[in-house]
Amino acid sequence: MVAVMILLAMIKCFFWTWVTLTAASKLHNTMFKKIFSSPMSFFDTTPAGRILNRFSKDQEEVDCVLPLNMDPFLQFTLLVTFTIITISAVFPLMLRSVRQMKRMENISRSPCISLTTSTLQGLSTIHAYNIREKHIQLFKTLNDINSNHYLLFNCGTRWLSFWLDFMACTMTLLVSLFVVLSSNEVISPSLKGLALSYTIQLTGVLQYVVRQSTEVEARFNSVERLQEYITGCKSEAPRHIKEAQVAQDWPENGTITFQNYKMKYRENTPIVLNGLDFTIRGGEKLGIVGRTGSGKSSLGVALFRLVEPAEGTLIDGVDISSIGLHDLRSKLSIIPQDPVLFIGSVRYNLDPFNNYNEEEIWAALEKTYMKDSIILLDEATASIDAETDALIQNTIKEAFEDCTMLTIAHRINTVMYSDRILVMDNGEVIDRHKNTKVAELDHPDVLKQRPDSLFSALLAAANTMNH
Ligand SMILES: Nc1ncnc2c1ncn2[C@@H]1O[C@H](COP(=O)(O)OP(=O)(O)OP(=O)(O)O)[C@@H](O)[C@H]1O
Numbered sequence: 001m002v003a004v005m006i007l008l009a010m011i012k013c014f015f016w017t018w019v020t021l022t023a024a025s026k027l028h029n030t031m032f033k034k035i036f037s038s039p040m041s042f043f044d045t046t047p048a049g050r051i052l053n054r055f056s057k058d059q060e061e062v063d064c065v066l067p068l069n070m071d072p073f074l075q076f077t078l079l080v081t082f083t084i085i086t087i088s089a090v091f092p093l094m095l096r097s098v099r100q101m102k103r104m105e106n107i108s109r110s111p112c113i114s115l116t117t118s119t120l121q122g123l124s125t126i127h128a129y130n131i132r133e134k135h136i137q138l139f140k141t142l143n144d145i146n147s148n149h150y151l152l153f154n155c156g157t158r159w160l161s162f163w164l165d166f167m168a169c170t171m172t173l174l175v176s177l178f179v180v181l182s183s184n185e186v187i188s189p190s191l192k193g194l195a196l197s198y199t200i201q202l203t204g205v206l207q208y209v210v211r212q213s214t215e216v217e218a219r220f221n222s223v224e225r226l227q228e229y230i231t232g233c234k235s236e237a238p239r240h241i242k243e244a245q246v247a248q249d250w251p252e253n254g255t256i257t258f259q260n261y262k263m264k265y266r267e268n269t270p271i272v273l274n275g276l277d278f279t280i281r282g283g284e285k286l287g288i289v290g291r292t293g294s295g296k297s298s299l300g301v302a303l304f305r306l307v308e309p310a311e312g313t314l315i316d317g318v319d320i321s322s323i324g325l326h327d328l329r330s331k332l333s334i335i336p337q338d339p340v341l342f343i344g345s346v347r348y349n350l351d352p353f354n355n356y357n358e359e360e361i362w363a364a365l366e367k368t369y370m371k372d373s374i375i376l377l378d379e380a381t382a383s384i385d386a387e388t389d390a391l392i393q394n395t396i397k398e399a400f401e402d403c404t405m406l407t408i409a410h411r412i413n414t415v416m417y418s419d420r421i422l423v424m425d426n427g428e429v430i431d432r433h434k435n436t437k438v439a440e441l442d443h444p445d446v447l448k449q450r451p452d453s454l455f456s457a458l459l460a461a462a463n464t465m466n467h
Pocket residue numbers: 044265266269272290291292293294295296297298299
């Protein structure tokens with residue numbers, strides 16, 4: 001009999017662990033996929049702390065806390081006890097209040113995490129502007145708000161426990177009175193003993209079961225919050241579109257055409273690229289310059305379809321908005337301003353999908369002067385010195401000789417040797433000289449000759465700063 005009991009208990013444990021783990025993993029994986037396929041606007045409008053909170057605190061509740069609180073045996077007990085509790089109208093109200101407190105406690109944590117992550121990212125700015133005290137104060141305030149909710153939640157559960165105890169004691173008192181006052185002829189002494197012992201046990205069980213039930217209900221907030229992202233997040237366009245498969249060797253030439261291209265980041269934000277109309281020839285080296293906020297980086301955003309265009313863009317005659325995102329992005333390369341290094345070996349960072357052999361990797365290292373230890377790479381955030389800059393420019397010139405290359409330049413000298421220069425101004429490429437939407441798009445020497453061109457103005461400003 002004991003062996004059977006042990007076996008049954010083991011089966012129950014195994015089954016329960018399997019069910020809860022599978023459910024938690026499924027929730028995590030679905031949310032992860034959803035968030036990863038979300039468009040840029042989602043990340044623009046959702047604080048990083050909120051996403052971190054979902055993946056840390058909420059996921060932890062679903063992984064570890066909920067399965068413990070929801071033991072199937074408890075569910076049975078819960079069912080019985082809830083029947084008693086629902087008789088009273090007061091308890092559902094109490095339960096709801098406790099649940100509300102827990103919800104508030106969960107919500108109040110996100111701003112704390114957001115502030116911590118944004119402070120870590122902007123630490124140098126905080127030091128530069130000497131606003132440490134202000135940030136410390138802000139953190140303390142947010143922490144206080146979070147602690148208040150936490151305290152309220154705990155007080156709420158204690159308050160509920162008190163009334164449950166009170167109810168159980170009242171019941172025990174009533175049963176005891178009844179047992180004492182009733183004669184042995186009406187109720188036998190053994191039945192009296194049984195009634196008393198069950199009533200006394202009720203105090204402990206009621207307390208335990210109701211506390212567990214409120215915990216389960218409150219912790220289900222986390223499931224709700226995960227579910228909110230799973231069902232509420234809008235995904236990007238499909239990664240592959242069967243009907244619009246591009247050829248394996250696309251793009252052969254790399255001619256990029258913008259046709260009356262318009263773009264805004266979100267519905268409620270202004271247009272940042274306004275009616276662009278120009279063609280970049282295949283294999284051309286194009287330097288893109290312009291004042292800050294003129295829309296240079298937005299051109300890259302447009303090509304990678306991080307934001308979906310209002311009107312089309314063509315690469316070698318293919319409308320890029322009609323093909324799958326993976327088909328498009330796998331054919332483009334970007335060297336961003338802030339490179340990201342993943343944890344792992346240099347090899348993993350160079351070739352995360354294991355597509356190249358050792359020789360090819362060494363050749364890449366050689367081209368970037370990483371194979372030879374003359375070069376010391378300083379911190380990733382440090383600016384590149386003139387010597388390294390020249391080496392990199394040299395490598396880029398040789399390695400990407402056949403590629404169409406768009407170089408967004410913050411130092412105008414970097415793009416002085418480009419085939420043509422594209423000057424952006426307020427999301428447009430306007431030739432001030434002719435006052436038409438014909439691009440200020442020409443060879444650097446030609447643009448330099450025009451005294452009223454924006455390029456000449458930018459060059460003059462750069463030279464003044466250098467002196
Ligand atoms: N994620 C975004 N959401 C909303 N608006 C944005 C976003 N990114 C840029 N913008 C806006 O789009 C406009 C063009 O910005 P963009 O970054 O393309 O300019 P830029 O010329 O590359 O500037 P910089 O030289 O400072 O990098 C600006 O008005 C900017 O405020």
